[in-house]
Amino acid sequence: MGISNWGLAWTLIMPIALILYYFYRKKYKDQQVSSILYWQQVMKEMQASPYLKSLQHHLLFYLQLAALLLLVLSLLNPYFKSDGLEGEEFIFIVDTSASMLAGSPSGLEQQKDLMKDLAEEAQGKPVTIINAGSTPEILIGRERSVEDLQQGIESIDSGYESAEIEKAVLFAETLLEENSGVIHIFTDSLDRNILANKTGAAYEVHALNEKPANVSLRQFGTAEGATGYRAIVQVLNDSESPVSGAIELSGGEHGVSTEIELEPGEEKLIPFENLPANELWQATLDVEDDYIWDNQAFTFNSQSVDAVIIDNALHNLVARGVESLGITGNSASAEELPNFTGIPLITNQSNLIGGNSPILLIGRNDETSFAVSGGVETGNHPLFAYAPMDDVYISSLYPGFDNFTPVATVDGHPFIQLSPQGDIIVLADIEATDWPLNPSFPLFLWSAVNELSGSDEYLGTFLPKERRSIALGSSGGEWEIFKGEEYQFSHIEGESNFCAPKEPGIYRAVNDEETKTFIVQLNNEEKVLNSGQDYSAGNLIDTESSTEHSVIPWLLLIILLLMLAEWEVYRRGTSYR
Incomplete structure (x- = not known):
C-alpha cells in the first residue's frame, strides 16, 4: 500500500474542523410541549434502548466524519502494488x-x-x-x-x-x-x-x-513387383519400453495386417508382398502410445513419367524443352515409334493416334499447313493452367481432325485438340511459331506429359495447409473438398492458390463433372x-515488474454509500439536534 500525492495532506484540516464544529455547537435541552406529545409516542421504540438512542444521536456525525476522511484519503491517491511480468x-x-x-x-x-x-x-x-x-x-x-x-x-x-x-x-x-x-x-x-x-x-x-511415449510410422511406399504390388513400412519405437501391436494395410476392399513387437529404440522394415493393383493404399499402426497422428500414412500408385520418346524428325527445341523439365527424352525414328507401348510419344506421325501409347502430336505429316494471323485463344483446360498462350505467335496451322475437341484456336481455326482417347494434338510445327522463346513452352510440355500419363485424377500429396498452384481444369471453376463423406470447404479455381486442409488424411475434390483425389501427409519432422x-x-x-492499482474507485463507491446512509438518517429524523 502506498500514497502518491502527499501534497494534499493539508486537507486533513477538514475532518478536524468537523470535529470542532460538533464540540462547540449550541446545546439544547429537552422540553416537553403539547405539540410533540404525538412524536413521543412514535419514539417509544428508540427510547426503549439507551444504547440505540445514543448511537442514533451521534450517527450523522460518524457518517459525515467517515465520508470526509475517505474523501481526504482519495485526494492522496492511495494505491497497492502487485507483482507482474517483467517488461512493458x-x-x-x-x-x-x-x-x-x-x-x-x-x-x-x-x-x-x-x-x-x-x-x-x-x-x-x-x-x-x-x-x-x-x-x-x-x-x-x-x-x-x-x-x-x-x-x-x-x-x-x-x-x-x-x-x-x-x-x-x-x-x-x-x-x-x-x-x-x-x-x-x-x-x-x-x-x-x-x-x-x-x-x-x-x-x-x-x-x-x-x-511422451511414441511409436511412429516413419515411411510407407508401394511399388509394382513381378507378382503384383509390394509395400514397405518403416516403423520406430521411440519410447523407453517395449511395445506390441499391429500394422494394417487397406486399399479399397482389400486389407492385410501383421503383428509387430518392438524393443525400446528399435526400428523395423515390414514388407508386404503380392498386394492387389489398387491405386490408393493406407497404412495404420495399431499400438498404445501418446501420439496418434504419426500412426497413419498414405500412398497413391500413380504412373510416374521419367522418360518420353521423341521423334527425331521433330525440331531439336522439343527435346530441349522436355529435358529442361528433368524428364529423359529418348530419340527414336519414325519406324521405331510403333514398337513402344504405354510410354508417351512426341511425334508428328498422325497414324499413331489412337495406338498403344499416348501421343503428343506436334504438327502433321499427312497434311499441308496454311497461313494464319491473330492471337491464340485458349479454353478452360488444365493444359493452360501454367502455360498462358497470350504472347505466342503462330504463322501457320495444319487442318484439324474431325470429331476432336478443340481447346485452343487461332483465327477461329483449331490450334490444339484432344482426341477421344486423350491424345493431345498441336496443329503447328515448332518452326512456324515463336513458342520455344516463351516460358509457357516447357510448362505446356510438362502439363501435356502429366495429362498423357493418366495422373489427372490424382492431385498429389500435400503437407498440412500447404499452398500450391494446381491445375483442376473444371468448366465451372468451383470444387468441393471432402474427407470421406464430410464436407470441408470449397475452392474457386483461379481466385488463389489451392490451400490444403490442415488435418492429415485422404481427400476428394469434387465438382459436377469429375472427382480428383489428393493426400495430406505429415512432415517427417512432426513424427519426432x-x-x-x-x-x-x-x-x-x-x-x-510490479503494477500500481489505484483504490480511488473503491473509495468513491464507499463515500457514495455513506452519503446515501446520511440521507436515510435525515429522512428518518434521527439526528441529534
Missing part, C-alpha cells in the same frame, strides 16, 4: 505443430494454460500472440484485456504444419515498439543457438519437460517428439 509489452509465440498434440493433456493444452496465467500476470500491458506456422500469423494484436486474451488463447488450435520458430522470432522482433519488450516462446523444445547473440529483446522459452528445458536469453532494459 509481450509477444507470445506459440508452436501449434502436430507434435504438440502428443500427450494427455496435450503439450498444446499445457502451453495454453501457461499462456493464460502469464496473460493475467501481464495486468493490462499489451500482449500479441503469434502462431509459429510455416508463415507467422498474428492471432491477437496488442490486446490489453485479460478476458479477451483468455478467450483468444482458448480458441488456439493445432495447424499440424511444422513450426518455423526462428522465422516467427524474426517477425516478432519487428513488432516490438521499444526495447523493454519480452518475447515468450511456447514449444516442446528450442535449440539455444537460435537465440544466441540476440540483444534486441528478452526471450523466455517455455518448453515441455517430459517426452522432443522435450526440452525452460531458459532465458537476450537483454531487457530494467523496468518495474
